[in-house]
Amino acid sequence: MGYVAIKGGGRAIEGAAGAAEALRAAEGEDGRPLTLAAIEHQLRLLTSRVVSEGGLYHPRLAALALKQMQGDTLEAAFALRAYRSTKPRLLETPVQDTGRMRLIRRISSAFKDIPDGQMLGPTFDYALRLMRFDLAGESPETFRGIARRFLSQVPETDLPDTFPKVVDALRAEGLLPPAGQPREPAFDITREPLVFPVPRSAALATMARAETGSLLAIAYSNMRGYGDVHPTIAELRVGSLPVMLPHPVTGEPTEAGEVLMTECEVVAMYEEQGSSSVAGGRKPGATEDEGESGGPPVFTLGYGACFGHNETKAISMAILDRALQKGMRDGPSNPSEDPEFVLLHVDGVDSMGFANHYKMPHYVTFQSDMDRLRTTRTKAGGKAAGRNDEGVQS
Amino acid sequence: MTLYERADWARLLCAHPAAEVKQAASDLAYRHTVEDLTLPQAGLGLMQLRDSALRDAYFLGEIPLARAHVRVTTAEGRQSEGGAQLLDDRSGLARAVAILDAVLAGGLPGAEAVVPLLERGRERCEALAAERRAQLAATRVDFSLLGTTDEEDEDV
Secondary structure: OOOOOOOOOHHHHHHHHHHHHHHOOOOOHHHOOOOHHHHHHHHHHHHHHHHHHOEEEEEHHHHHHHOOOOOOOHHHHHHHHHHHHHEEEEEOOOOHHHHHHHEEEOOOOOHHHHOOOOOOOOOOOOOOOOOOOOHHHOOOOHHHHHHHHHHOOOOOOOOOOOOOOHHHHHHHOOOOOOOOOOOOOOOOOOOOOOOOOOOOOOOHHHHHHOOHHHHHHHHHHHHHOOOOOOEEEEEEEEEEEEEEOOOOOOOOEEEEEEEEEEEEEEEEEEEOOOOOOOOOOOOOOOOOOOOOOOOOEEEEEEEEEEEEEHHHHHHHHHHHHHHHHHHHHHOOOOOHOHHHHHOOOOOOOHHHHHHHHOOOOOOHHHHHHHHHHHHHHHHHHHHHHHHHHEEEEE | OOOOHEEEEEEEEHHOHHHHHHHHHHHHHOOOEEEEEEEEEEEEEEEEOOOOOOOOOEEEEEEEEEEEEEEEEEOOEEEEEEEEEEEEHHHHHHHHHHHHHHHHHHHHOOOHHHHHHHHHHHHHHHHHHHHHHHHHHOOOOOOOHHHOHHHHHHHH
């Protein structure tokens, strides 16, 4: 057995690229290439997935990656990550305050009345999942007038651009633990490997660029019973966060641009302040108002956030954050509480790469497997023949 | 010269198409001497947030970043420094904004041509803010009314 060379592979690979490109343009003479602006805006939620899973907020490049990869979000995120790896890191931003987000959507499922009210914003949450066949034959003229007509029908309003956070109100009421001081510098997952145990900031960063479906699947396992988070959404926000950087001359915080993002806080089961274990109710012997440790019980929180508009991801991340907090403190009692299980299996580029590497030639290793199988069968056949001989003789 | 804070200039200027900003800076660079105090760069920034549950700092991901720092000197020898850091991957745009920043900050000749750009930029920013407010205003909901309407009663 020896090395199996792939003769003519270069030509075949070029041909494969050409074949894929031909399918992209299969409409032929009637076709029009997708513009990046069309992908970025009309497929905005798809673009959102790619910016968050690629870990780089560049909607225009995400649109290009989607066009190049013909709609494959995993490959598009891969391309975006490959692009970022060619760029120099110029700075780490100062800590940005998401309370400054300029919102387009803000809801709470925990409270009917939240300060400054709830706004559904652009959502399909309450829409019937019926096919809109009128979109199939949409005329450019009708399409171009949609946004204008919407804006003309909405009266002028003096709503603010930013809104207070629901969790801040809860905290002011003493229903949440008081906001503590930052515990440690943020962990940079792009420069440091995940060696467990990892700080919570590593978990948040890993989940922020995780693949949406992977996060959802593990969070769903917790929701269905392999866990006990029982979340209620304190607040889900979508909006543009102004990124403030020091001015090169004055040092004064200056808006460098905006990042569209989704942020979610879930309220979970309450526990005694400073307790070492999560409690769904009070410990034996403790009063209703006071836990055994002396501090009154407070709700616990889970936090999720990601680039772009991706609510499923932010909610899933918030649930997993809360599950991982418990697992990091008390040890995991199910997969969604195990940092190693969760954080090493939610990255789309990693997992897609591993799954797809099986398509690459494994001729040498498989040849070895075949040799071993033949040898084993030969030996087994020899033994069986021996046994048969013994049987005949006996 | 302008009613706007310097911290707002970059935002207002970047509300315009890049070509318009570059053209304005090019006109000023033709008139004055522009010296790069640091080489204009384009790369990435690592964006840091604080989570609202436990107040931990963490990195959400990376953003494109372009930056420039220039000194503009007039023919009469007046000087002013300008700079810009933008969420963009065009170092040329950052340099253009830095030039406009320097001219505005120093009140150098040509600044009067930049002020209208700020004003129009404010209008564009305000229009965007109005679109966002419309998204909110059109979808404002009062869930405290749940269960109080006839429709809800019928369901019950």
